[in-house]
Amino acid sequence: MNDLLNKIRTQSATALTHSGKFHADDVFSSALLLYLNPEITILRGNRVPDDFDGIVFDIGRGKYDHHQKDSRIRENGVPYAAFGLLWEELGPEILGEELAQKFDEAFVQPLDNNDNTGEKNELATLIGNFNPTWDAEGSNDEAFFQAVSVAG
Numbered sequence: 001m002n003d004l005l006n007k008i009r010t011q012s013a014t015a016l017t018h019s020g021k022f023h024a025d026d027v028f029s030s031a032l033l034l035y036l037n038p039e040i041t042i043l044r045g046n047r048v049p050d051d052f053d054g055i056v057f058d059i060g061r062g063k064y065d066h067h068q069k070d071s072r073i074r075e076n077g078v079p080y081a082a083f084g085l086l087w088e089e090l091g092p093e094i095l096g097e098e099l100a101q102k103f104d105e106a107f108v109q110p111l112d113n114n115d116n117t118g119e120k121n122e123l124a125t126l127i128g129n130f131n132p133t134w135d136a137e138g139s140n141d142e143a144f145f146q147a148v149s150v151a152g
Contacts, residue, residue, distance in 0.1 A: 004089050007055060008036045014054035017082070019044040021131050022144045024124040024151075025066075025081035025115040026058040028108075030144075031151040032086055036094075042148070044141055058082035066116065074109070081115035084108050127151060 007013060015033050017026045030042045033055065041054075048060040057064035064085045066072070073079045080088070087108045091100030114121035130147035132140060 002089060002093060004055070004086075005036065005093050008033055008040060008090075010037075011039070013037050013040040014043060014052075015040055016043045016045060016048060016052060016054055016056050016059065018059040019046055020140065022127075022140075022147065023081075023115050024111045024121070024127040025083040027127050027130075027144065027147045027151050028083045028111060029057050029064070029086050030148045032083070032090065034148065034152060036090070042145075044144065057086060071116075076109075078109045078113050079116040081112040083115075084112040 008015075013033075015030070017030065033040050033042065043054075045059075048056050048062075055064070056062050058067070058081075059065060061068050064082050066079065066081050066085065071079060072085070074084075078084075084104065087100070087104055091104060091108075094100065095103060110119075110121050111124055113119050114124040127147050127150070130143050130150070132138060132143045136143075
């Protein structure tokens, strides 16, 4: 079992992603982490605390973030987003190498491509529609976790 999977499955596992407007990549990343450990705590914030010891994705310019100039791109030209970066490491553990690759091509890559290029994707649009309007009741975090529940 890989180090990331071990970290996810610990009893006190925590993960951090960005706050504010959300997209399919951070929503599906959260759903994936919750699938692997329903007890993981997903936090949202504007920056990564210096002492944070959890999994960081889609923020902080780390291994599972794609918001930097030298972000990774697949051999076929589809750029990685947070979901793809996590799936690359976790997918083979879940489905095996061959099925994980097929799932990446059919499901993950279109979402990653949408996040990076804005290419139309109905599922990404559906998830994006959970973002509250300026006059909506409830918090952005409530809307995020509702979208995560649907993605799960």
